[in-house]
Amino acid sequence: MNIYSKKLILYLGSAILAISFLFLFLVLPKFEVKIKDELVNNISYAYKGFIKNINKDFIQQHKISSLNDLKKIKNRLALAHHLSLMKNDNIEYIFAVYKEDNIYKILIDVSDTDKSNFDEIFFPTEKEEKALDRIYKTKREAIIFHEAGETKKIGITLLEPLIINNKVQAVVFVDFTVQTLLTINKLINMLKLFLIFVISFISALIIFTIYTTLKVFYFKKKAYMDELTGVYNRNYLEEVLPEINLQKYVVALFDIDYFKKINDTYGHKAGDEILKKFAKILKNSFREDEDVIVRYGGEEFLVLIKKDRRNSLSVLNAVKRAVDRIRKAMFPYGKEVLRLTTSVGVLLDTEKEKSLSEAIKKADVALYKAKLAGRNRIEIYEEENVYLSITKINNLIEKGNILCHYQPVVDLNNSRKVLYFEALVRLKDDDGTIIYPNSFLELIKNTYLYAKLSKKVLEYNVDILRKYKNIKVSVNLSPSDLINETLIKDAISLEEHIVKRLKFEILETEEIKNYDKVLDNLKRLKEKGFQISIDDFGSGYSNFKYLLNLDIDFIKIDANLIKNINESKKSQELVKAIVLFAKNNSISTIAEFIENEKILETVKKLGVEYGQGYYFSKPKTIEEILEEKKWDI
Ligand code: GH3
Ligand code: MG
Ligand code: MG
Secondary structure (H helix, E strand, O other): OOHHHHHHHHHHHHHHHHHHHHHHHHHHHHHHHHHHHHHHHHHHHHHHHHHHHHHHHHHHHOOOOOHHHHHOHHHHHHHHHHHHHHOOOOEEEEEEEEEEOOEEEEEEEOOOOOOOOOOOEOOOOHHHHHHHHHHHHHOOOEEEEEOOOOOOOOEEEEEEEEEEOOEEEEEEEEEEEOHHHHHHHHHHHHHHHHHHHHHHHHHHHHHHHHHHHHHHHOHHHHHHEOOOOOOEOHHHHHHOHHHOOHHHEEEEEEEEOOHHHHHHHHOHHHHHHHHHHHHHHHHHHOOOOOOEEEEOOOOEEEEEEEOOOOOHHHHHHHHHHHHHHHHHOOEEEOOEEEOOOEEEEEEOOOOOOOOHHHHHHHHHHHHHHHHHOOOOOEEEOOOOOOOOOHHHHHHHHHOOOEEEEEEEEEEOOEEEEEEEEEEEEEEEOOOOOEEOHHHOHHHHOOOHHHHHHHHHHHHHHHHHHHHOOOOOEEEEEOHHHHOOHHHHHHHHOOOHHHHHHEEEEEOOOOOOOOHHHHHHHHHHHHHHOOEEEEEEEOOOOOOHHHHHHOOOOEEEEOHHHHHOOOOOHHHHHHHHHHHHHHHHOOOEEEEOOOOOHHHHHHHHHOOOOEEOOOOOOOOEOHHHHHHHOOOEO
């Protein structure tokens, strides 16, 4: 039974139940009374007419003028004759009584059974007494209705006054059973029974449905729980969660940073222990009764945070609190105490989401951004298309929609004099739009696409060097390029005149797993004759290794040291120290990010030899640069 049929049973069942109750206790009793009234009226009508005739014909015919007249045997016999005419199978009793000293006595009795004699005292039942009183007062007939009784019959007693001289002198009792009424009664009872059956059946069905629903939520809870961490598992996500009102929740996806490392270093068991504690921290950071925590993947947790009474800011604060707690938490394992960080992708605006899986996808995009931005952070999903899809990047690279823009590195004492042009990679979209590396480089890092791109970039620049024989160009290489044997071989096999004009800038933006290999290949490139510069010097920490192990040609001082050099004494000191060190080791220094004359003056004063930045030129195509004709190359 799925949730929809359950709902249908509950709603429809309740409706039928309500209607049945209404029928049983309100409609049916009224209906019953009405039918009976109608029947009684119809049937007694005939008798009434008959008795009226007695009043008219009999009293007048026999010139009866008092009760005593009536009591005369001759008149009583005449009355008996009249009454006998009324008799039929339905008539039980038929007799007349009169009142004397407030006692009722039989005047005449023509009943077939239990016949009473004249003047015998008649003991009316309570109902009959009341009716008689009324008749003597109002001179109008009365009807007594009696149900069942010992005889199990439905009976009606018609009481009709005999009026002489405008006074009630006697009352005729006609007691008859009504067969139709009996049938109707049976019918109504059957209907009642049927309704009771319907009510019982529907109630049972509703109870069963509620029971199975409760079973799902309580008894089957175990099937929805992750054994290791005690939060909900994917069964819950797939079977129960799609029913929730997504609009009321914010979707957050937590993923532990570098979890593989923990498994690799301390083993799977340690990983499991950490997962347990991690889940516990999450549980303590959110509201148990309102928010939902699901173990979404191995070390990925989905949290649905209820928006009610909370604005986006306070929901985000809850997420932030959780992230902080995780950052501060100690995860003891054996003698070691491990620390972790987590990245979170959040989808705040769930209002227009059609399904939970769509919402999770968006939170996942944000999570991905958080990872790219360096991990240990919360990223909120924004509707934008900065990132291309991997497929699209692949297609563009395959089609060779690659180009480079070039930015000159110039002599600071003569800024027309170019040391070399740095090649900066771009992709070209099918419609000709230039796509900048921030939209694709991070996405393909550590993938085979990156290697493919690097190879094409190298080829592109070799072509440029072949075409423009007098320019020098630098190409960026990441550590992953430096362990890419094909790329190194391609470079080493280049002819002399290219090698002389091609330089490599070594980036350090990723974790280096195989330092020896990187250094080894760098040595091979140096031996071949390529000039090497260390990029972003002063930002990483391990690029000192290159300095110690290689004869580096250039140090490019990191933009962060240059940008605010006029505001920061420390930056100046640091740059000074780098320059001093470089000079002593015959290494040339290059300052990145020279944006204005003030920066230029300062770095020049600090002894930096070369520079690069918008102050001199923005990156442009090589054709544009050469057309400017202002460069001494
Ligand atoms: P990132 O910072 O990019 O998230 O790096 P990561 O190392 O955490 O990488 P990723 O999230 O892709 O890897 C998840 C790892 O979690 C893979 C697997 O070894 C580990 N893992 C998944 N499930 C379990 C589990 O139940 N127990 C343990 N101990 N490890 C798990
Ligand atoms: Mg992870
Ligand atoms: Mg993961």
